[in-house]
Amino acid sequence: MTAADRRITTAGFSVEDLELEPSLRPAGFSSFTGQEKVKNNLKVYIEAARMRGEPLDHVLLYGPPGLGKTTLSQIIAAEMGSQIMTTSGPSVERTGDMAAILNDLNEGDILFVDEIHRLNRVIEEILYPAMEDFVLDIVIGKGPGAKSIRLNLPRFTLVGATTRIGLLSAPLRDRFGVINRLEPYTVEELVKIIRRSADVLAVKIDTPGAEEIARRSRGTARVANRLLKRVRDFAQVKYEGAITEETSCHALDSMEVDRAGLDQTDREMLLSVINKFGGGPVGLETIAASINEEAETIEDVYEPYLIQLGYIQRTPRGRVVTELGYGHFGLIRQTV
Numbered sequence: 083m084t085a086a087d088r089r090i091t092t093a094g095f096s097v098e099d100l101e102l103e104p105s106l107r108p109a110g111f112s113s114f115t116g117q118e119k120v121k122n123n124l125k126v127y128i129e130a131a132r133m134r135g136e137p138l139d140h141v142l143l144y145g146p147p148g149l150g151k152t153t154l155s156q157i158i159a160a161e162m163g164s165q166i167m168t169t170s171g172p173s174v175e176r177t178g179d180m181a182a183i184l185n186d187l188n189e190g191d192i193l194f195v196d197e198i199h200r201l202n203r204v205i206e207e208i209l210y211p212a213m214e215d216f217v218l219d220i221v222i223g224k225g226p227g228a229k230s231i232r233l234n235l236p237r238f239t240l241v242g243a244t245t246r247i248g249l250l251s252a253p254l255r256d257r258f259g260v261i262n263r264l265e266p267y268t269v270e271e272l273v274k275i276i277r278r279s280a281d282v283l284a285v286k287i288d289t290p291g292a293e294e295i296a297r298r299s300r301g302t303a304r305v306a307n308r309l310l311k312r313v314r315d316f317a318q319v320k321y322e323g324a325i326t327e328e329t330s331c332h333a334l335d336s337m338e339v340d341r342a343g344l345d346q347t348d349r350e351m352l353l354s355v356i357n358k359f360g361g362g363p364v365g366l367e368t369i370a371a372s373i374n375e376e377a378e379t380i381e382d383v384y385e386p387y388l389i390q391l392g393y394i395q396r397t398p399r400g401r402v403v404t405e406l407g408y409g410h411f412g413l414i415r416q417t418v
Contacts, residue, residue, distance in 0.1 A: 106279045106307055107153050110160060115278070116271040116303070117150060120262045124154070127260055128161045137190050138162055139259030140213055140240040142198075144247040146386065148304030149264040151243035152196065158241060159192040166192040171200030180205050181220060184212050189236040198242035199249040206254050213240055213257045266301030266390070269293065275303050276310050280325070285314050287325040294330035300343040300387050312337060342391060342410060347373070351384055352393060353411070355403045361415055363400035 108114040111121050124141075131138040141158065143151040152168075159166035167187065174180050174195075187193060195201070201209075211217050218233040242258065244250055255261075267275070273292045276299075280287040287310075295313060299306035310325075316333035317325045338346045354372045355362050370377040375384075385401075388394040393407035408415040 115274045116267045137237045138239045141260040142242045142258040143262055144244045145264035147245050148302040155194040155241045164190045164192050168194045170196040171198050180208050187238045191238045194241045196243045199244040199246050269296045272296035272299050272306045276306050279307050290327035291325040291330045294327050298334050298339050298343045352407055362402035363397050365400045
């Protein structure tokens with residue numbers, strides 16, 4: 083596990099989420115908060131497929147991590163009354179692995195592939211006829227004596243999830259009939275998620291306490307639930323078990339998660355560009371060296387939220403801290 087994975091504010095899945103997420107995961111659309119446009123569209127597609135007695139069209143869900151792609155895949159299976167088989171792009175290493183997964187499916191099953199953009203291109207080619215014609219082409223032998231055998235597959239639904247849709251090949255992307263983007267949650271939506279999770283965890287929480295956690299959750303349900311779990315610890319030890327605004331502020335300040343949702347590394351990165359490089363522009367590799375972090379980690383993990391807040395801009399000459407970024411520290415950007 084990298085240092086980035088250990089951050090409490092990371093939207094990516096971490097080991098501690100293994101215990102927390104399953105118990106807090108909504109089981110149906112009625113208990114799933116947010117993503118209204120996606121939910122409403124999926125309800126129509128699912129109902130239409132059920133009325134026709136057909137499998138749902140293949141579904142692609144994309145957007146930043148922690149917004150509910152895995153949860154929605156399970157809700158789709160539940161609403162369709164189908165079994166779900168789950169795998170991920172990195173875990174399917176050989177064509178035989180994918181062939182075995184497809185061969186194990188039953189009529190109407192849901193196959194959920196997380197991080198589908200990381201599938202090997204050769205493995206992708208097995209999916210093309212499987213998704214279009216529900217057949218599996220297997221080559222037996224090598225060289226001139228090789229034979230191709232076509233096996234019929236049950237009609238299934240592939241649900242793919244990706245945080246980087248730009249890395250998905252066009253032939254694979256074009257085979258999805260339903261493509262939906264998941265958006266970051268509003269504070270109001272996160273408050274509902276936090277209060278529902280608090281009920282599941284049997285934790286007392288008032289609205290101001292939930293709002294304080296929501297504001298610092300970076301628009302991500304996974305981060306909100308993780309922060310709730312940590313704030314609960316402070317509430318039990320120091321505040322008689324109840325989460326109020328005071329409890330949330332004390333706990334989150336102690337964890338160095340500020341009111342914009344930035345943690346120590348976020349602030350260190352911004353201040354490094356401001357203090358060492360005059361606010362930029364400065365190259366990514368230089369920033370990485372200045373805070374002793376991998377350039378790829380900065381680009382994939384740290385930058386997206388800072389760009390979303392408008393604190394950093396990517397320019398042809400490098401990264402620049404904006405006036406909003408300066409303002410977060412009570413500073414004023416000097417223009418030349």
